[in-house]
Each structure stands twice: as structure tokens, then as C-alpha cells.
Amino acid sequence: MPCLRLRGCLPLAAAIETIASHIQSQVAGAPSCADLVRIEIEVDSTDIVRWLAAQSAGDRFYFRSREGSLIVAGVGRAICFAACDEVALSAFCVQPLPAHCAEPLFLYSNFFDAEAFGKHAPEWTGFDRASITLPIIEVRRTTKTILAVHFWGDGSSALEALEQCEAPVEHLTLPRGLRLSSDGDPVRWADGIDAALGAIATGSIEKVVLARTRGYSAIESIDPCAVLGALMQEEPAAFHFMVEQVAGRAFVGASPERLFRRTAESVQSEAVAGTCGRGPDSASDDRLAGRLLTSDKNRREHEIVIRHVESVLAPMVTKLTCGESPTVMRLRHVQHLMTAATGELAATTNDAAILAALHPTPAVCGWPVDASREFIRQHERTCRGLYGGVVGVMSASASDYSVAIRSALIVGTEMTAYSGAGIVRGSDGDAEWLETERKLSSFDALIVRASNESHSRAIATSNSERAGDRLALPRLVVGS
Numbered sequence: 001m002p003c004l005r006l007r008g009c010l011p012l013a014a015a016i017e018t019i020a021s022h023i024q025s026q027v028a029g030a031p032s033c034a035d036l037v038r039i040e041i042e043v044d045s046t047d048i049v050r051w052l053a054a055q056s057a058g059d060r061f062y063f064r065s066r067e068g069s070l071i072v073a074g075v076g077r078a079i080c081f082a083a084c085d086e087v088a089l090s091a092f093c094v095q096p097l098p099a100h101c102a103e104p105l106f107l108y109s110n111f112f113d114a115e116a117f118g119k120h121a122p123e124w125t126g127f128d129r130a131s132i133t134l135p136i137i138e139v140r141r142t143t144k145t146i147l148a149v150h151f152w153g154d155g156s157s158a159l160e161a162l163e164q165c166e167a168p169v170e171h172l173t174l175p176r177g178l179r180l181s182s183d184g185d186p187v188r189w190a191d192g193i194d195a196a197l198g199a200i201a202t203g204s205i206e207k208v209v210l211a212r213t214r215g216y217s218a219i220e221s222i223d224p225c226a227v228l229g230a231l232m233q234e235e236p237a238a239f240h241f242m243v244e245q246v247a248g249r250a251f252v253g254a255s256p257e258r259l260f261r262r263t264a265e266s267v268q269s270e271a272v273a274g275t276c277g278r279g280p281d282s283a284s285d286d287r288l289a290g291r292l293l294t295s296d297k298n299r300r301e302h303e304i305v306i307r308h309v310e311s312v313l314a315p316m317v318t319k320l321t322c323g324e325s326p327t328v329m330r331l332r333h334v335q336h337l338m339t340a341a342t343g344e345l346a347a348t349t350n351d352a353a354i355l356a357a358l359h360p361t362p363a364v365c366g367w368p369v370d371a372s373r374e375f376i377r378q379h380e381r382t383c384r385g386l387y388g389g390v391v392g393v394m395s396a397s398a399s400d401y402s403v404a405i406r407s408a409l410i411v412g413t414e415m416t417a418y419s420g421a422g423i424v425r426g427s428d429g430d431a432e433w434l435e436t437e438r439k440l441s442s443f444d445a446l447i448v449r450a451s452n453e454s455h456s457r458a459i460a461t462s463n464s465e466r467a468g469d470r471l472a473l474p475r476l477v478v479g480s
Contacts, residue, residue, distance in 0.1 A: 001035065001036050001037070001038055001104055002035055002036075002037050002038070003037075003038040003039075003040070003101040003104075004022070004037070004038070004039045004040070004101075005040055005041070005100050005101045006018060006019070006022065006039065006040070006041040007041075008041065008042070009041075009042040009043065009044065009144075010041060010042075010043055010044070011043065011044050012043045012044065012046050012051070012139075012147065012167070012168075013167060015041050015043045015147045016147070016162050016165050018041060019039050019041060019147065019149050019162065020159055020162045020163070022039055023039065023149070023151060023155040023158055023159055023162075024155070024159065026155070027154050027155045035152060036078065036079065036134075036150060036151070036152045037150070037151055037152060038101070038104060038148055038149070038150050039148065039149050039151075040101065040102060040146050040147065040148035040149075041146070041147055041148075042144050042145065042146055042147075043139075043145050043146065043147045044145070045141075045145055046139065046145055046168065047168055048062070048071055048072075048073045048139050048141060048145075049062065049073075049172065049225055049228055049229050049232070050168035050169050050170075050171075050172060050225075050229075051073065051139060051167075051168040052073045052075070052139075052225055052242075053168070053169045053172055053223060053225035053226065053229075054166035054167060054168050054169045055075050055164075055165065055166060056075075056164060056247075057244060057247040057248065057250075058244065058245075058246060058247040059075060059076050059077055059135075059244065059245060060073070060074070060075055060225075060242065060244040060250075061073065061074040061075075061107045061109075061133065061135065061242065061243055061244070062074075062225075062228060062240070062241060062242040063107065063239070063240070063241050063391065063392065063393050063400075063402075064232075064239065064240040064241070065239065065400050066237065066238055066239045066256070066258060066402070069142065070140070070141070070142055070393070070400065071140070071141040072105055072107070072138060072139070072140045072141075072393060073138070073139045073140075074107050074133065074135025074136075074137065074138050075135055075136060075137040075138075075161060075165075076135055076136030076137060076157070076161050077133050077134070077135065077136065078134045078135060078136045078150035078151065078152070078157075078158075079133070079134040079150070080128075080131060080132065080133045080134075081131070081132040081133075082128060082129075082130055082131065082132075102140065102146055102148065103395040103396055103397060103398075104134055104150070104395060104396075105134075105138065105140065105393050105394070105395050106132050106133065106134050106393065106394045106395065107131075107132070107133045107134075107135065107393055108131070108132050108133075108390065108391065108392045108393060108394055108399075108401065109128070109130070109131050109243045109251075109386060109389065109390065109391050109404075110129070110130045110131075110355070110359070110386075110389045110390040110391075111127075111129045111130065111384070111385055111386055111389045112360060112364065112365075112384040112385070112386070112387060112388035112389040112404075113360075113373055113376070113377070113384060113388075114129035114130060116376075116377050116383055116384070121382075121383030121385060123249075123383075123385070123409060123411060123416070124383060124385040124386075124409070125246075125249070126245055126246030126249050127243070127245050127246070127249070127251070127385060127386065128245060131245065132394070134150055135150065136149065136150055136151070136157060136158055136161045137149055137158075137161050137162065137165065138150070149161075149162065172223070172225060172226040172229040172230070173223065173226055173453060174222075174223075174226050174227070174230060174446060174449055174450035174453055175218035175219070175220045175221065175222045175223065175226075175413070175450060176218060176219050176220055176450070176454050177217075177218050177219035177220070177450075177454075178216060178217075178218045178222075178446060178447050178450035178451075179216065179217060179218070179447060180214070180215070180216055180444075180447065181215045181216055181217040181414070182213075182214070182215035183214050183215070184212035184213060184214065184436075186433060188381075189210070189212060189429065189432075189433055190429045192210050192379050192380075193210070193423060193427065193429040193432060194429070195375075195379055196208045196210060196375070196379075196423040196427075197423065197425070197427065199375060200423070200424065200425050201425075204371055205366055205367065205368065205371045205372050205375060206304060206366075206367045206368070206424065207301060207304050207362055207366045207367045207372065207422055207423065207424045208365075208366035208372040208375050208376065208422075208423050209362075209363070209364050209365055209366050209372070209376070209388075209420045209421065209422050209423070210376070210379070210380070210420060210421060210423055210432075211376075211380060211382075211384060211387065211388070211418055211419065211420035212418075212419055212420070212436055213382060213416050213417065213418055213419075214416070214417045214419070214440050214443065214444075215414065215415070215416050215417075216408075216414070216415040216416075216417070216443065216446070216447070217413055217414050217415070218413050218415075218450075219413070220413065221248075221412055221413055222410050222412070222413060222414070222415055224242055224244060224250035224252050224410045225242065227252050227408070227410065227415070227446065228240060228241075228242050228252045230445075230446050230449050231252065231253070231254040231442055231446075232254065234254065234332060234442040234445050234446075235254040235256075235331060235332050235333075235406070235442050237256070237331065238254040238255055238256050238331070238406070239253075239254070239255045239256070239257075239258070239391075239402035240253070240254050241253055241255070241391040241402060241404065241407075243386060243391060248411065248412055249409070249410065249411050250409075250410045251385070251386045251387075251391075251404070251407060251408070251409050251410070252407060252408055252410065253391070253404055253405065253406050253407025253408065254406050254407075254442060255391075255402045255403055255404060255405045255406050255407065256272060256329060256331055256336065256405075256406065257270070257272040257363065257402065257403040257405060258270050258272075258400070258401070258402055258403070259355075259358060259359060259361070259390055259392070259401040259402065259403050260354055260358060260399075260401055261398075261399065261400045261401070262345070262351060262354075262398060262399045262400075263397075263398045264397060264398070265344055265345050265347075266342065266343065266344055266345065267313065267316070267317065267342070267343055267344075267345050267349075267354065268340065268341070268342045269309050269313060269340075269341045269342075269358065270309070270338055270339060270340045270341060271302060271305035271306035271308075271309050271326075271337075271338065271339045271341075271361075271363065272305070272329065272336050272337070272338050272363055272403075273298075273301050273302045273304070273305040273336070273337060273362070273363045273422055274292060274295070274298030274299065274301050274302040274326070274336060274337035274422075275292075275298070275334050275335070275336055275337075275421075275435050275438070275439075276288045276289070276291065276292040276295075276298075276334065276335050277333070277334060277335070277434075277438050278330075278331075278332070278333060278334065278335060285330065285335070288335060289328040289330070289335055292328060292335060292337060293325075293326070293328065293337070296426070297424060297425075297426045297427065298337060299326075299337070300424055300425070300426075301422045301424045302326055302337040302339070304362045304367045304424070305361055305362045305363045306322065306326075306339045306341070308361055308362050308367065308369075309322075309341050309358070309361065310322060310341060312354075312357045312358045313341060313343055313354075313358075314343075316343070316345060316346055316349045316353065316354065316357075317343030317344055317345055317346060317349075318343070318344045318345075318346060319343055319344050320341060320342070320343040321341070321342050321343065322339060322340070322341045323339040323340050323341075325339075326338055326339045327339070332441075332442070333438050333439070333441040333442060334435075334438045334439060334441075351394055351399050355390065355401070359389075359390055359403075360373070360388060360389075361403070362422075363403065363422070364388040364403055364405060364420065365388070366422070366423075384418065385409065386404050386407070386409075387404060387405070387407050387409070387418040388403070388404060388405060388418075388420070389403075389404045390402070390403065390404060391404045405418070405420070405439075406419075406439060406442060408443060415443075417440055417443040419436040419437075419439040419440045420436065420439075421433075421435045421436050
């Protein structure tokens, strides 16, 4: 892929004009370009979520790594694959790049269970079961912020996308009247737990992850970027993502869990399983974490996941290193057991092979995977879609994929949040229900945020109106 890095660092609006001018000059009087071309330039620091919110809905993507070392937003589709095709991707990724050019970054999303998607999942209409996309317009931040445009042919699609680019919105605003509209059925949940424990007792499965939903509604359309921004404040130490492939429908989340990260020739994965709540202070947090570390049920649930990660990665690496015992990952509303695994990849191993073997992990599905997935198909009424799937980014030299949990599907004025719990021998239905409640806390908190925002706007409007009344002084009339 030919790549051109323009000199300088410009304000975003000026950078858009500069790149559009270069595209026009490059294609003027020349035959249509057969190669895909990338033009990029450094831009001033920009609030990427507010920029994305200003762009037309329909094909928008956002991904932020858990560490915050990479933030990328994309608009439009320059190239899109329906599967992780390493041969096709290599045609765009492996060519040598000019000095200072950033690598093309492909945006990845994949359903939890593509085979379960069908006529009984109308809420996921418009979403690809698997998608790898190179956006037309990309804004990426690492140590610097880069604006990039990808185009081929006569460049008309890129020029049109640039012309439609809008400046970042001033504020991200949650919808008015956001409220809880529906919830999971505790009775059906208990029946699912009983069925799972029965299957575990017979030995057909060792663990299965059951999921439930909670519905929210508003009196106006829900802006997915506003939800994303609020989740980033609620849970800053997480992966943040948004996948929108059709206007009016978007999938957003703030996940604590990494599926794997590849950098050069190394791979890093992790097991995140076993959960407890947070306490009112650090001493209480420490006591809860201590109980979590010594909980037989949670340690067994965690051991199943790390055992799977090890078994998958071991044949793919020359050396695999795993933590001797789990540590505690502390989030705003919950704490998790976490064990990291790292290794040096064999030369023939690629992302497609790792994705196919590693996902879904027992942390979101169960063990054995095939039997657990079939149990989920039989016992869950709703299609998970992207919930429990994979959202991430990939390039020739690096990739990072999150497990798409702590997430929600937004359709117009409705939002459906998903939550799950791992069921093993000794699980208690009431305790597992409480665990899913804690995991939904970040979405419940949006109701309070939306109410506070509406109240603040009402006060600001009232103050503005009173100020206007004071300025509109009555006319003095002399005589009769």
C-alpha cells in the first residue's frame, strides 16, 4: 500500500483540507489508481470521541486499548473483509512503509457465536457476523495524533467523506428520560442455573457461562458516542469500543478483558474469571479480594480458563510463561481474578490461527467449549451477537483484541445491556444473579448521569431565559 506522510502538524480542519487537496492533485488527469493509497498527517490533539460523535452515523468504529496507549476511530469502509483472511490482509499490510508513516490499522469485530445468528435475532440486523475493515478516514492517537485517509480509484469516496467531515461536537449528551425499561427474569435465571448444574453433575460440561440482559429506554434517540464517553468515565481502566455498521444501531462497551495482544513476535493473553464486589473503602476491598483469592469455587472457575489459554498457546509459541497464581484486577464496581500468559510466537503463527483457537474462551462460554456453546444455544432466549465476541485492531506488526463484555446494543431509543456469570459445581443461583447485577452497574449509573445532565441543562436554560428577561427592558412611553 503506497503511503504518503505530509509534513507538519495542523489543526484538524486544516488537515482535512490539506489531504483533500493532495488527493485531488494526485488523481487529476491520471487514470484511476489501482492501488490503495494512504495519506496521513499529524494533527493537533483532538477529543476523538467528540469528533466521532459529529460524523454521520452508519459506519463508525472506535477502539481504545486498556492501557490507553492506542486510541483509534474510523469512519467509512475503504476495504472490508468478512473473515480474518491473512492472505488478503498481507497484500495491504506487509509492504515496506516510508519513514515516519504509520501502519494501516484494520478494525476487527466478531460475533460470540456466528452460527446462532439468524431470523430470531432481528436486533442484530445490519451487523456483520465477522468484519475486518480499513476505514476511509482514521484518527489515531499513540504518542501523537494522526489523521489518515485511504482511497483508490478516482478518490471520489474519500473526497466525499472528507467533505462531510464535521468539527467535534461541544458536548456528549446522554438522552433525556433514560430509564430502566426491562430486566432479566430471576425465575428463568434460576431454571438455567439448575439446568447448568445438572449438566455439570452428569459430566457433560465442567463450566458454562450464562448471560442475561437489562433494557433501558429514552424519549429520544440514544447517541452511542455519548454512552461510550460516559462508560469511559465510569470504567476508565478498560478497553473501550464502539461498532456501528448501520445507522441507528451500535454496539458499545467497556471491557476489562484482553483476548490477546501481539507485538512483533510475542503474544500476551490472560484469564479473567472469578468475581467479587467492591467495598466502601480500601480495607473492605482488601478483605473481599482476600476471600476471592481463597474461594474454592472462584479458583476452580479461573483455573478452567487459564488451562484453556495455556493449551491453546503452548503449540503456537516457543516458550510460554504464566503467572504462578492469580492476581486481583480491581475495577470500579467489581474485582476479578486475573492470570497473564506470555510467549514467543512461532514463525508460522498468525492472528487468524490464534483467534480461531482461542475464542471463545471458557471465561465467556464454558468448558468444554463446544458442549457449553450448545448448552447456551439451547437455554438462552436471546442472541448474544457481538456480546462475548471480539473487538480489536490489527496491523502487520501488532494487534490487540478485547473480549466484548460489559457491553450493550443500542437501537434507536432502546439500549440492551448484557451480563454473564460462570457456572461451575458449587455455584449458587442467587449469588450468580448478584454478580450479574454488579457487572451491570456501569449501565445503571448512566441513568443517574443522564438525569443530572438534564437537570443541569434545565437550570442553564432557566438562567439564560431570566438573563434575557432582564435585558429586554420595557420601553418608556411619554404622554398618552
